[in-house]
Amino acid sequence: MSQIQTSTILIVDDKPLNCQTLAALLHGQGYQLAFALNGFEALTQAAMLMPDLILLDVMMPGMSGFEVCQHLRANPLLAEVPIILITSLDDQKSRLEGLEAGADDFIPKPFNIIELQARVRTITRLNRYRSLREERQKLIQAYEETLTGWARALELKDNETMGHSQRVTELTVELGRIMKISEDELVHIRRGALLHDIGKMGVPDYILRKTSALNDAERVIIEQHPTYAYQMLSPIEYLHPALDIPYCHHEHWDGQGYPRGLKHEQIPLAARIFAVVDVWDALSVDRPYRTAWSTEKIISYIQSLAGTQFDPQVVVAFLEALPRLDKTLGLLYE
Ligand SMILES: [Fe+2]
Numbered sequence: 001m002s003q004i005q006t007s008t009i010l011i012v013d014d015k016p017l018n019c020q021t022l023a024a025l026l027h028g029q030g031y032q033l034a035f036a037l038n039g040f041e042a043l044t045q046a047a048m049l050m051p052d053l054i055l056l057d058v059m060m061p062g063m064s065g066f067e068v069c070q071h072l073r074a075n076p077l078l079a080e081v082p083i084i085l086i087t088s089l090d091d092q093k094s095r096l097e098g099l100e101a102g103a104d105d106f107i108p109k110p111f112n113i114i115e116l117q118a119r120v121r122t123i124t125r126l127n128r129y130r131s132l133r134e135e136r137q138k139l140i141q142a143y144e145e146t147l148t149g150w151a152r153a154l155e156l157k158d159n160e161t162m163g164h165s166q167r168v169t170e171l172t173v174e175l176g177r178i179m180k181i182s183e184d185e186l187v188h189i190r191r192g193a194l195l196h197d198i199g200k201m202g203v204p205d206y207i208l209r210k211t212s213a214l215n216d217a218e219r220v221i222i223e224q225h226p227t228y229a230y231q232m233l234s235p236i237e238y239l240h241p242a243l244d245i246p247y248c249h250h251e252h253w254d255g256q257g258y259p260r261g262l263k264h265e266q267i268p269l270a271a272r273i274f275a276v277v278d279v280w281d282a283l284s285v286d287r288p289y290r291t292a293w294s295t296e297k298i299i300s301y302i303q304s305l306a307g308t309q310f311d312p313q314v315v316v317a318f319l320e321a322l323p324r325l326d327k328t329l330g331l332l333y334e
Helices: 016-026 039-049 065-074 092-101 113-157 164-178 183-194 198-202 216-222 225-233 237-242 244-248 269-284 295-304 312-321 326-333
Strands: 008-012 032-036 053-057 083-087 105-108
Touching (some): 008 039, 016 113, 039 053, 039 065, 053 065, 065 083, 065 092, 083 113, 105 113, 113 183, 164 183, 164 269, 164 312, 183 244, 183 269, 225 244, 237 244, 269 295, 269 312
Parallel strands (some): 008 032, 053 083, 083 105
16 A cells, blocks of 8 residues: 555646546545646656656647657656556547557546546556566665675785686586575575675785785684674675675585584585685686696595595585586686
């Protein structure tokens, strides 16, 4: 009901009495009503108000309802606004002309009150629903773009290769899909993979950019980055289900990882999958201090860590999936 109450209806008719009649019929239904007495005024009002529905008279001096319709449909911002033509013309030709001009529906004069109210109610409700869905879609897209921005910001700060976050994200999601993880779950895994090292934002640049071996004190600091990620992301409600990878991607199957020394299935599956993919990617690209390893060398290295650093079943799944990941790998590393 609250959605209907916020719907705005623009009534366009050159005769003030007709506007008043329509207003009286729609009174008390929870709409906000606006009025225009000619076509030009209608176009201005529509652009200003972005109404949920336009009730448009056809026979108006200057610009007819058909012309108003065509102008509205040509305006990208108003092209989708529902338009009901109000007309005493009920012949086939006029109806066709109205449809060609872009009208959605017709209401003949004289009005049937019940029919008018029902049609207006239906069309405003549908339009509200569509608008809400579009808003929700835009919001989700804005969330995802923000996360990508954070990942890019980290790549600028970190000594990591450009594109690492994007590649490990695509591979983790693809492997997860092959391992039959649900699409709902994969949404969170994608976010977590993208933000896996976001905790490095809290690590001083001189440590991140150091090319020689880290000393013990520096190692202690860098090993804080999963905890920093937890602190950074956990107050953000929609990222709660995405925390597994940023918080647990350095845990080892044998319990020798950090920050909490989790072991076996204590480590969330998403983080166990990601850990293998992360090492695969790191060794697959050239670094300032070494060239990329061959596929065979990476495979035997990953196999050698099954049961210590990596979940052995995930290693098996990853190696089995490699031929199927071929296309993704080709695109990512071309
Ligand atoms: Fe990390």
